Amino acid sequence: MSLPHAILTALLEKPSSGLELTRRFDRSIGYFWSATHQQIYRELGKLEAEGLIRVLPSEQPARGQKKAYEVLPAGRAELARWTSASQDPKPHRDAMLLRLRAAAVVGTAGLAADLRRHREMHERQLAEYREIERRDFPPGKDGPEDRLRHLVLRAGIDLETFWTQWLDHALAEFARLPDTGGPESPAVRKA
Amino acid sequence: MSLPHAILTALLEKPSSGLELTRRFDRSIGYFWSATHQQIYRELGKLEAEGLIRVLPSEQPARGQKKAYEVLPAGRAELARWTSASQDPKPHRDAMLLRLRAAAVVGTAGLAADLRRHREMHERQLAEYREIERRDFPPGKDGPEDRLRHLVLRAGIDLETFWTQWLDHALAEFARLPDTGGPESPAVRKA
DNA sequence: GTCTCTTATGCAACTAGTTGCATAAGGCGG
DNA sequence: CCGCCTTATGCAACTAGTTGCATAAGAGAC
Numbered sequence: 001m002s003l004p005h006a007i008l009t010a011l012l013e014k015p016s017s018g019l020e021l022t023r024r025f026d027r028s029i030g031y032f033w034s035a036t037h038q039q040i041y042r043e044l045g046k047l048e049a050e051g052l053i054r055v056l057p058s059e060q061p062a063r064g065q066k067k068a069y070e071v072l073p074a075g076r077a078e079l080a081r082w083t084s085a086s087q088d089p090k091p092h093r094d095a096m097l098l099r100l101r102a103a104a105v106v107g108t109a110g111l112a113a114d115l116r117r118h119r120e121m122h123e124r125q126l127a128e129y130r131e132i133e134r135r136d137f138p139p140g141k142d143g144p145e146d147r148l149r150h151l152v153l154r155a156g157i158d159l160e161t162f163w164t165q166w167l168d169h170a171l172a173e174f175a176r177l178p179d180t181g182g183p184e185s186p187a188v189r190k191a
Numbered sequence: 192m193s194l195p196h197a198i199l200t201a202l203l204e205k206p207s208s209g210l211e212l213t214r215r216f217d218r219s220i221g222y223f224w225s226a227t228h229q230q231i232y233r234e235l236g237k238l239e240a241e242g243l244i245r246v247l248p249s250e251q252p253a254r255g256q257k258k259a260y261e262v263l264p265a266g267r268a269e270l271a272r273w274t275s276a277s278q279d280p281k282p283h284r285d286a287m288l289l290r291l292r293a294a295a296v297v298g299t300a301g302l303a304a305d306l307r308r309h310r311e312m313h314e315r316q317l318a319e320y321r322e323i324e325r326r327d328f329p330p331g332k333d334g335p336e337d338r339l340r341h342l343v344l345r346a347g348i349d350l351e352t353f354w355t356q357w358l359d360h361a362l363a364e365f366a367r368l369p370d371t372g373g374p375e376s377p378a379v380r381k382a
Numbered sequence: 383g384t385c386t387c388t389t390a391t392g393c394a395a396c397t398a399g400t401t402g403c404a405t406a407a408g409g410c411g412g
Numbered sequence: 413c414c415g416c417c418t419t420a421t422g423c424a425a426c427t428a429g430t431t432g433c434a435t436a437a438g439a440g441a442c
Contacts, residue, residue: 001397002289003398009289009293012296018421019420032283033285034282038400038401041421041422041423066419079297080300083290084300087290090284096280097346098197099273101339101340102270103339104335105270106203106274109271111275144368145295151360151361156288166345169342178335192427192428208390208391209391227430228391228392232392232393257390
């Protein structure tokens with residue numbers, strides 16, 4: 001249960017409206033914790049009700065008007081508590097690995113094309129991360145906060161590099177395999 | 192939506208009862224697609240209703256009796272369809288990276304211990320994968336199905352290696368940082 | 383022979399996340 | 413001044429996954 005904490009972090013970095021948060025989740029934060037605008041609006045409502053954030057005064061809260069939130073002391077305390085608390089990692093779910101395993105049983109037909117497509121996507125994401133790194137972390141910028149944020153970005157860069165290479169490896173393996181309905185069938189075998 | 196396909200794959204590898212599936216999900220398949228026994232029983236019910244699997248004859252279906260399922264031709268066809276269909280990868284969610292980003296704002300207190308703990312967990316998982324590799328993929332065993340399954344296991348091994356190394360890197364970075372309430376506070380700053 | 387433990391199956395309620403759509407304000411074109 | 417586009421906020425319904433508990437059969441303890 002981390003969405004509220006992702007939002008608190010984002011709001012501490014910079015007070016924002018729901019839509020601004022949505023856009024920021026589409027960029028930096030969303031790279032390791034994605035969220036739709038509905039999730040965000042709902043969560044903002046809850047956080048406000050719990051007294052962890054509040055609407056910035058000044059703007060009137062009419063519908064269709066910007067409504068910016070800031071974090072209250074209780075929210076900062078909650079985020080600090082959550083950050084330092086021991087947490088078990090959630091198990092991964094990776095549909096592509098599942099598909100490969102399924103392919104071992106029902107055949108590899110059509111899979112290689114999607115492997116290539118995923119490879120391209122990972123490569124594009126990697127280029128985007130590298131661009132962010134170039135822009136946001138030039139050589140001089142290395143205060144404590146910068147170091148931590150850079151560390152997180154590095155994880156993104158290294159992960160995309162990892163998947164790009166792994167998919168290359170998988171594609172090379174595919175090239176050595178018959179690209180048919182698999183080891184024991186032309187598609188449906190016991191029809 | 193991949194749980195039904197994970198189950199179909201498992202059942203094609205070997206017809207099983209709900210509990211047997213649950214155990215197999217705790218081992219091999221669950222390493223990239225985890226599921227609880229309730230999810231599995233519910234999904235088995237749906238798959239049977241849709242005519243993709245059926246109860247193996249022989250055993251009577253009284254409660255508390257083993258009830259093994261096998262995949263029907265329609266199920267195999269559905270799995271083949273799903274495997275070859277183009278699918279977009281779901282965005283990752285990684286709470287640890289989120290916590291590091293939060294730590295850049297509210298401080299790193301207490302985080303290093305959990306980084307170390309996660310490092311140990313990844314290392315243990317890595318050892319387990321290596322053991323499986325040694326046991327299930329000895330040098331001679333490399334038919335097409337073996338190659339694909341080995342590829343999937345390799346992804347697990349390489350990912351755990353990746354995280355172990357990344358956490359080492361993060362811990363080294365932490366060692367160079369003040370381990371306090373963060374850049375701008377003793378915990379709650381504007382109280 | 384009944385008590386308790388393990389195996390096996392399952393329901394119900396809850397939490398999290400997604401999808402589709404609705405509403406309202408403001409700007410701008412004609 | 414009316415229709416249309418963009419910005420901004422939000423509800424409702426749905427899908428997926430988790431947690432807690434209930435039920436029943438068989439095995440062995442005593």
